[in-house]
Amino acid sequence: MTTDDALPERTMNTPQGPAAAPNRVARRRFLRYLGLGAASAGAGAVIWKAWPDSDPPSTADDDNAGATTAAPVDQRLLVVIEMPGGNDGLSTLVPYGTGAYYDRRPSQSVAANEVLAIDDNVGLHPSLIKLADRDLAILQGVGTSEPDLSHFVMFNRWWTGDPAGDQNYTTGFLGRLCDELDAGAVATGVSLGFTPHPTMDAAKATTMALAEPDALWYLTEEEEYLKSYRSGLAALSSTDVPGGDPGPADSVRLGLADSLAFGQVVANLPEPADTYPETELGYQLALAGRLLAAEVGIRIIHVPMGGDFDTHTNHRDRHDGLMTELDGALDAFLGDLQVRGLDDKVLVATTSEFGRRLDENDGGLDHGTGSVAILAGPVTSGLHGEAPSLTELDETANIVATTTMEDYYATLAEGWFDISATDVLAGTPTPVPGMI
């Protein structure tokens, strides 16, 4: 599509504008977690090398000093933030050190001096400024080995943990994790939404859907008619299973009992923290914080963002906004977990059904492959996996994934929960080493 002599030469040294001081601060802290000093850089001059060196801040005064040690396995919790629509990995972890990135995206790229540089090659999106201060693991090149570019197909594969789309699971990936974790809790997994989410469909564990605390108004409000209604439901429910194997009628009674019990949990949630931004993800993660703090046995929460990552048009503006929303809400969530004493227990991991095409298209980006995953919490900070190539693409001119969905999911299962990957995924996936 482009020829090398048609475009002005771009190197890492080409400034796109004045460097902003906050970037330097964020980069310094992030680099410290990588075990690198403020003066680190690879070969080749980069713009921020010109800033005055300074010593890293003293770890004794720093709230974010060092990586958190993870809690014992049986206390661990997982929050999966889904970015629906296809999050552009190249705008999230910007390969500012690769010429091809700017060649192929003349208008939809993030400027080198805007990124929160991690090393000579890549940096975080500029809006992820609060998160850059925290322990973040960035998993590169996440995708499937047999990509499909249909939202419908790929949603299904990610939700059910079926990379090739040939398993026809009746359970979701997170649902299967819940089945492994099932200890009879009132809810082992919760998806934040109005309707039960396919990714949380479990075979035996109870998993629930909850959009907001008031969504279960019929199970929580104190109004007289509703109290009578609930009384009636309670009378119809039962936790007794004669002979241990529920028949069809027993399942209904058990379902009602679990439903009412969950209603009680929701009616008695711990107080919300007031430190969250008033964005949709902010509200969702605030609720997640309360659900986890309730300590009723919820082990996994699925948070599908309401924002639309399917940026066919107006990519930069829209993606910038989405990154800002992610940064503010997730940072508040991580802080909330610290206050509630849960920060050593909670792993946050992002998913997206695919990435976006390397080449831009009329102010936007089409469906692509290979994105990134961001993990926060007790993680080994820094880059993980292998940077995908921006020159060796697949036959549809899309990025070739370097970390498969199943290996990423295996990492969550084995690395975090000590659940054997083959118990929840087909084939023999291999967890990504050294991340969790």
Place this chain on the structure above:
Amino acid sequence: MGGFIFTIASWTVSYGAAVPSDQALIAHVLRRTGFGPYPGQVETAAESGVEATLEAVLTAAPPADPGPELSPWPPADVEEFEQQREADMHTLMGWWIERMLAPEAGLAEKMVWFWHGHFTSSAGKVEVPQFLWAQQQLFRTFALGNFRDLAQAITIDPAMLVYLDGGLSSGQDPNENYAREVMELYTLGQGNYTEEDVRAGAKSLAGWQIDEARLEAWFEPAMATTETVTFLGRTGRFGSSDIIDMVCDNEALPPWISAKLYRYFVGAEPTPDRLTSLAAGFRASDLELAPLVEEILRDPAFLESRMTRPKYPIEWVNSAMAALGSLQVEPLGPEDEVETDENDPEGADDPESDEDAAGGEETDEPEPRWAPAMWAYETLSQTPFFPPNVAGWPEGDRWNSAPLMTSKSMLALEFPALEGDLDPRDGGVVAAALRRASMYEMSDETVASLNQAAGSIAYPEERTNLVRRLVLLTPEFNLA
């Protein structure tokens, strides 16, 4: 529908009776072969008896219907299609839902739902409403017809060619999706074919292109194969109709289809002997569906297997709305003021909720009668035209899982209910509500719970309202 006065002796609900009454058996027949029953239908049918009801179910002609009014086809240009697509999907969805909500919806309609979940295609991938309508017409035409004819037709149906990638397949570069799924899910089951069969089948099935304008497929020899392949033990140069014929001739086909239909209607697995005889009959008739279904419905196991499986959401929602008389409640129009009152603190009757119920757009129209049904199907994870994957709707207890019982607890409060159609003076409010919901076989335990709930409310209207909604959450009502 209202206005029946029953004498207590003849129409009493049987509480935990050892021998089911005629009403209980008839209610079961209608429940399994339709989407209701509607109030009064069981009583009317009971005048002729169980056998006559079964006969009527088997011989009823589907009501004539001209079909949904979709936009003129083909569209003048792509832009026109884009604009029309959402409206057409809305129209198509609504038309089908109304067919299933109609009191006349019988065995043929129940079979359309079955085929939709068997020869699956999803509107998530097939984005042309006209394709989906063309496919559904095949299900209506062949509902109780010949399975081979249906299988041949669906193989070259445009919606299916889109959904399972047949339209992208060529002899030189065959796409295996349809070849695999047709054998794995639609006809034979795993273990009855090999990977070589999938590859051979994919090659020989290729060549069909989608004629969008005429909503049918056409065969392009240049896209097909002339290769000799070996498929299910036979070697030769085959076209797609040969492949489907061989699949239909395969001995694994009759038990596969017979077992699935048996589970659908009887709600239990057939015994090995029963399956063998059903399969033999299906083969002997050269795969005629009407005799197979009749044999299943006349099996004593059918009448015995009452409340043995969960109701599917499509059944729960429709029978709940039937019991409440929801379709007879005038939908709120834009001119209706919505006042919050103490019985409706959350504004559950708020027309603002139409926005999502009626397809995602705010309009000045009153919401369609079927809008609460649509919202309910989505809430319960069973939206018509959107099966979760090629395997269709899963079977099993998941349909009465905790999250779905939670959702049903909400929906039971939100469905519109016709007032004044239930006469509590006849045997009490619980008996009246159960009759209204066509529930003639209840456990003592459930009835005691309902009586307890009825006793807890002082105001008669509220009591009636409460009890009839609680009926929808009883174990018995959630089972088919």
